[in-house]
Amino acid sequence: MARRARLVSEDRAYEVRTVDDARRVADDQVGSWGLRGATGFGLPEVDDRYHVWRVPVLAATGAARVGEIVIDARAGTVDARRSTDVETVRARLASPDTSGAPSHRGPVIARSTLSNTVLAGDSELTLRDLPDGSVDLVFTSPPYFNARPDSGDFVDYRAYLDKMRRVFRQCTRVLAEGRFLIVNTAPVLLRRSSRSQSSRRLAVPFDLHAILVEEGLDFVDDIVWEKPEGAGWATGRGRRFAADRSPLQYKAVPVTEYVLVYRNHTDRLIDWNIRSHHDPDAVARSRISGEYERTNVWRLAPASRRDHPAVFPASLAERVIRYWSFEGDVVLDPFAGIGTVGMAAARLGRRFVLSEVEERYLAVIRRELAAWLTS
Numbered sequence: 001m002a003r004r005a006r007l008v009s010e011d012r013a014y015e016v017r018t019v020d021d022a023r024r025v026a027d028d029q030v031g032s033w034g035l036r037g038a039t040g041f042g043l044p045e046v047d048d049r050y051h052v053w054r055v056p057v058l059a060a061t062g063a064a065r066v067g068e069i070v071i072d073a074r075a076g077t078v079d080a081r082r083s084t085d086v087e088t089v090r091a092r093l094a095s096p097d098t099s100g101a102p103s104h105r106g107p108v109i110a111r112s113t114l115s116n117t118v119l120a121g122d123s124e125l126t127l128r129d130l131p132d133g134s135v136d137l138v139f140t141s142p143p144y145f146n147a148r149p150d151s152g153d154f155v156d157y158r159a160y161l162d163k164m165r166r167v168f169r170q171c172t173r174v175l176a177e178g179r180f181l182i183v184n185t186a187p188v189l190l191r192r193s194s195r196s197q198s199s200r201r202l203a204v205p206f207d208l209h210a211i212l213v214e215e216g217l218d219f220v221d222d223i224v225w226e227k228p229e230g231a232g233w234a235t236g237r238g239r240r241f242a243a244d245r246s247p248l249q250y251k252a253v254p255v256t257e258y259v260l261v262y263r264n265h266t267d268r269l270i271d272w273n274i275r276s277h278h279d280p281d282a283v284a285r286s287r288i289s290g291e292y293e294r295t296n297v298w299r300l301a302p303a304s305r306r307d308h309p310a311v312f313p314a315s316l317a318e319r320v321i322r323y324w325s326f327e328g329d330v331v332l333d334p335f336a337g338i339g340t341v342g343m344a345a346a347r348l349g350r351r352f353v354l355s356e357v358e359e360r361y362l363a364v365i366r367r368e369l370a371a372w373l374t375s
């Protein structure tokens with residue numbers, strides 16, 4: 001007799017092992033909402049990267065998807081932060097869309113009330129003043145983790161990642177449903193402090209990725225920004241191998257950074273974001289005509305400025321804004337530097353919200369802002 005393959009959930013010794021177990025937990029949740037008769041469930045799926053079960057919640061009539069219950073597979077409890085909240089489920093059940101097949105149409109998405117804004121201070125705090133869902137795109141390049149003893153910014157790498165999590169949690173909250181968050185990031189080289197030590201490279205993009213997904217964003221694309229020949233050689237990486245060519249000493253000279261693309265979690269299709277936009281004319285005007293980047297390798301020259309050590313090029317900001325927002329939308333950069341995102345947003349007829357903690361960079365933004373808005 002054929003033996004049954006072991007389930008992932010059994011290998012992982014989860015508390016919730018089968019689809020029936022997952023449905024039971026979801027059913028208790030729906031019962032506590034008083035919606036048992038109004039809903040049913042789709043097929044539960046286990047996601048062992050994040051140790052969760054995802055149970056689609058369907059309308060009892062028409063079987064449209066009205067939400068998702070996420071269960072912590074190890075604890076056997078509902079993860080309320082990642083699950084669709086009861087008000088949203090109720091609203092979807094009441095909407096005419098749920099009476100038939102799932103649709104990409106829905107009520108018109110309200111226009112954000114935000115106007116061009118520069119917030120001075122730590123984004124973990126400044127973003128708290130922005131309403132939920134009031135931003136249409138986040139594009140940013142987080143500060144580098146710097147382990148030099150004189151930097152004093154972060155006690156250690158763990159503290160750095162925790163800080164990034166708290167800022168990105170705010171970004172996810174203010175980002176509208178189904179809209180995009182895009183992060184320019186690269187591994188960081190920690191130089192050795194003596195010849196008897198090795199240098200260390202921190203895989204910042206991969207650590208940030210885990211955080212962003214845990215904070216409720218769905219991964220969409222890993223774009224590689226390739227800098228022209230010559231960039232990266234100043235790091236000195238690979239010199240030793242170039243000299244003695246010994247196996248194991250090989251190290252690649254870094255000439256790339258990542259542009260990681262995420263979408264704020266939603267059960268709705270991207271079509272919904274497009275068709276339900278409050279300004280169909282702006283949607284039509286924002287179409288990208290002519291040439292565009294077809295692959296996930298983007299070749300762009302880096303930028304440099306005297307007044308900031310780590311700016312990204314305006315061409316990168318412009319490309320991201322054109323591909324992932326519409327005219328009139330609000331674009332947020334929580335690590336604004338001298339405001340490259342704001343300048344590009346203004347040029348492209350978008351609104352911007354910039355948040356920056358360092359007074360010397362805020363001074364540059366304030367000085368240049370009027371020119372962005374008039375040019």
Ligand SMILES: C[S@@+](CC[C@H](N)C(=O)[O-])C[C@H]1O[C@@H](n2cnc3c(N)ncnc32)[C@H](O)[C@@H]1O
Nearest residue numbers: 122123143310311312335337338339340356357
């Ligand atoms: C890599 S730079 C971004 C540069 C920017 N893309 C530009 O082109 O000007 C990161 C910026 O984040 C700022 N920053 C670091 N921590 C911050 C925080 N908690 N809140 C706001 N800004 C912060 C730093 O001062 C720095 O200017």
